[in-house]
Amino acid sequence: MLKIWTDMNVYDLSRIFWDYAFENPEKIKPNHIAMYFFAIEHCNRLGWKEKFGFPTTMVMDAISIKSYNTYIKTLNELVESGFITMIEKSKNQYSANIIALSKNDKANDKALDKALIKHVTKQVESIVQSTSESTVQSIDSIDKPIYNITSLPINNILLEKESKEDLKIFDSEIPEEEILKHPEPERKKEKSSAKKEKFKIPTVIEVQDYCNERQNGVSGYSFVNFYQSKGWKVGNQPMKDWKAAVHTWENKKRENGQSKTAQTLTQATRR
Numbered sequence: 380m381l382k383i384w385t386d387m388n389v390y391d392l393s394r395i396f397w398d399y400a401f402e403n404p405e406k407i408k409p410n411h412i413a414m415y416f417f418a419i420e421h422c423n424r425l426g427w428k429e430k431f432g433f434p435t436t437m438v439m440d441a442i443s444i445k446s447y448n449t450y451i452k453t454l455n456e457l458v459e460s461g462f463i464t465m466i467e468k469s470k471n472q473y474s475a476n477i478i479a480l481s482k483n484d485k486a487n488d489k490a491l492d493k494a495l496i497k498h499v500t501k502q503v504e505s506i507v508q509s510t511s512e513s514t515v516q517s518i519d520s521i522d523k524p525i526y527n528i529t530s531l532p533i534n535n536i537l538l539e540k541e542s543k544e545d546l547k548i549f550d551s552e553i554p555e556e557e558i559l560k561h562p563e564p565e566r567k568k569e570k571s572s573a574k575k576e577k578f579k580i581p582t583v584i585e586v587q588d589y590c591n592e593r594q595n596g597v598s599g600y601s602f603v604n605f606y607q608s609k610g611w612k613v614g615n616q617p618m619k620d621w622k623a624a625v626h627t628w629e630n631k632k633r634e635n636g637q638s639k640t641a642q643t644l645t646q647a648t649r650r
Contacts, residue, residue, distance in 0.1 A: 392419050395483055396462060406460065410453040413442035415462055422480055430466045432475040447472045580611055581621050589622060595629040602628060 396415060400407040417438060425431050435450060444450045454476070457463045461483035469476045587599030602625065611618045618624060 389419060389423065392480065399460065399462075399483055403460075406456075408453075410442070410444065410449065411457055411460075414438065414444075414450075414453050415457055417441050418457075418463060418478065418480065430477055430479040433478045434475040435469060435472050578611075578617065578619055578621075586621070586625065589625060590629075593625075593629065595625070595632065597625060597628045597632060 393416075396412075400412075418433065421433070422428060422431055433454075435447070439445070439447070439450050444453070451472075454463070458465050461481055464479040464481045465476065466479055467477035581603065583599045583603045585599075586602050590597040590599055590602075606612075606618065606621075606624070613624065
């Protein structure tokens with residue numbers, strides 16, 4: 380025999396309904412949910428009466444059911460499921476059924492708790508994994524972006540204006556002999572070694588770091604971009620020492636700066 384609620388509250392009614400729905404998903408449809416929770420709302424507005432009228436037209440309008448057959452089928456299924464007790468059936472679709480909210484204790488109230496705990500645990504694991512992956516990705520994102528034209532890292536590229544000025548100075552090819560005039564201090568040690576290292580194309584970062592170290596104002600991007608376009612050759616010969624080439628750029632830049640200074644002084648004197 381079904382138990383009729385005498386001490387009703389929305390939380391208990393809702394909790395028992397969802398316990399049952401969790402264990403019987405094939406029996407609970409959207410219409411059942413809409414009608415049952417409207418019945419709870421209607422009962423609440425009437426002051427939690429033990430039994431109350433459930434007007435057909437009002438219910439159909441409230442939960443947007445257009446067919447009377449659908450309405451009566453949904454109501455009967457809630458009665459069969461034990462959530463509503465039919466006190467008195469209406470004589471036709473224009474009158475009200477008299478119903479009461481029933482205490483359906485068929486559902487296992489532990490099952491939903493376990494399912495929710497399991498779901499929360501999986502969700503937490505997923506969040507932890509996602510956070511870990513995003514951390515790895517953020518570290519990976521430190522990798523230097525590549526310049527599409529030359530396939531070179533561009534994060535240390537200097538301003539375009541400076542690059543263009545450098546390229547004006549070095550627009551012509553520099554003979555190998557001139558580069559060899561400015562060897563770096565370690566050059567003799569390299570010659571004395573039994574086996575010479577094979578020339579390795581430097582990155583923009585390596586060149587810029589070297590230029591920064593020497594404080595010569597040469598743009599690493601301009602240097603690499605220039606020789607990249609030349610196939611890393613000096614004249615017709617493959618480049619052997621890029622640092623020596625940097626020294627040549629350095630001297631050219633210094634000479635060009637002195638030339639500009641002299642020109643400026645001359646113009647000032649004429650004025």
